[in-house]
Amino acid sequence: MILVVGATGLLGGMIAKQLLANGQAVRVLVRENSPSAALAEQGMATSVESLVEAGAQTVVGDLKDRESLERACEGIETVITTANAFIRGGADTFESVDLDGTKNLIDAAVSRGARHLIYTSAAGSDPDHPHPLFRAKGRCEVHLESSGLEYTILQPGVFMEIWIGAIVGIPLKSEQPVTLVEPGSRQQAFVSMADVAAYAVASVDDPNALNQKILIAGPESYSWIQAVENVGRVIGREIPVDFIAPGDPVPLVPEAVGPLLAALEMEDSFIEMGDTSARYGIEPTSLDTFAARFFG
Numbered sequence: 001m002i003l004v005v006g007a008t009g010l011l012g013g014m015i016a017k018q019l020l021a022n023g024q025a026v027r028v029l030v031r032e033n034s035p036s037a038a039l040a041e042q043g044m045a046t047s048v049e050s051l052v053e054a055g056a057q058t059v060v061g062d063l064k065d066r067e068s069l070e071r072a073c074e075g076i077e078t079v080i081t082t083a084n085a086f087i088r089g090g091a092d093t094f095e096s097v098d099l100d101g102t103k104n105l106i107d108a109a110v111s112r113g114a115r116h117l118i119y120t121s122a123a124g125s126d127p128d129h130p131h132p133l134f135r136a137k138g139r140c141e142v143h144l145e146s147s148g149l150e151y152t153i154l155q156p157g158v159f160m161e162i163w164i165g166a167i168v169g170i171p172l173k174s175e176q177p178v179t180l181v182e183p184g185s186r187q188q189a190f191v192s193m194a195d196v197a198a199y200a201v202a203s204v205d206d207p208n209a210l211n212q213k214i215l216i217a218g219p220e221s222y223s224w225i226q227a228v229e230n231v232g233r234v235i236g237r238e239i240p241v242d243f244i245a246p247g248d249p250v251p252l253v254p255e256a257v258g259p260l261l262a263a264l265e266m267e268d269s270f271i272e273m274g275d276t277s278a279r280y281g282i283e284p285t286s287l288d289t290f291a292a293r294f295f296g
């Protein structure tokens with residue numbers, strides 16, 4: 001049995017449904033008063049109903065509640081977590097969920113005899129990173145590596161569906177210019193969430209993935225300006241762009257997005273996928289393919 005924590009989110013939902021479609025037995029952690037029901041109606045989460053319909057067993061729990069995680073891990077061989085606090089808020093913070101909550105889950109998996117834990121980190125995470133999300137992920141990687149569990153650490157770049165979906169998609173819907181942090185020309189290691197889900201699913205049974213960190217991106221890097229131009233080609237018109245200085249607020253998107261968008265514009269990122277792609281048999285999704293699928 002596989003436990004998926006974060007299944008009511010976007011990536012976790014994709015992973016849980018793919019595993020179920022492959023005939024795997026899946027338990028999903030669900031929370032009382034989860035915001036996912038409302039978010040799912042806007043396409044920003046996965047509803048519990050759709051997971052149950054796909055064949056998932058549910059268990060009620062919360063990463064902030066260690067005992068609930070002990071119950072959730074009972075009889076589990078593999079744990080997959082994609083959970084994070086980024087768009088949740090309230091008592092769910094980078095500290096309480098991404099750091100302490102993930103550590104709670106790792107410790108519960110050890111204490112209940114799970115064999116393998118697949119953790120969704122992020123490219124660039126580091127225990128001393130100045131941003132609390134990347135710092136929490138770096139610290140959880142270290143905790144997992146020394147836990148005694150077999151582990152797979154997924155380190156994806158920037159999700160196309162989330163970031164291009166928000167930075168370009170939201171202004172398009174409200175007929176406003178897209179806002180980019182200047183210069184907008186830094187190379188970004190964009191990755192489709194569908195590819196990340198494919199790596200998570202492959203990691204369950206592929207011995208190649210044991211005790212590995214897997215960096216994941218598209219076939220090449222692209223700048224924000226290229227991303228906007230690409231979407232423009234798909235919708236058949238030029239998209240107007242406003243540039244702001246790093247640190248200025250980004251209109252129309254949640255407040256937490258601004259600092260990360262500015263951080264992305266500080267350096268070029270590139271992840272070479274050739275060997276990884278061949279090793280796991282997963283073809284990286286290009287910006288063209290993503291844009292046609294998402295905006296077409």
Ligand SMILES: NC(=O)c1ccc[n+]([C@@H]2O[C@H](COP(=O)([O-])OP(=O)(O)OC[C@H]3O[C@@H](n4cnc5c(N)ncnc54)[C@H](OP(=O)(O)O)[C@@H]3O)[C@@H](O)[C@H]2O)c1
Pocket residue numbers: 005006007008009010011012029030031034035036044045061062063064081082083084085086087088092097101120121122123155156157158159160162163
């Ligand atoms: N976006 C990117 O570009 C990017 C890049 C690299 C890595 N990542 C990582 O990829 C992962 C998946 O992202 P996503 O966008 O799919 O996430 P998401 O849609 O925001 O989903 C968040 C999930 O975490 C769960 N969660 C939050 N607080 C919790 C708590 N206290 N206890 C239990 N569950 C809790 C949520 O449950 P409820 O529905 O109950 O709130 C939901 O299932 C994250 O770890 C993220 O950091 C993202």
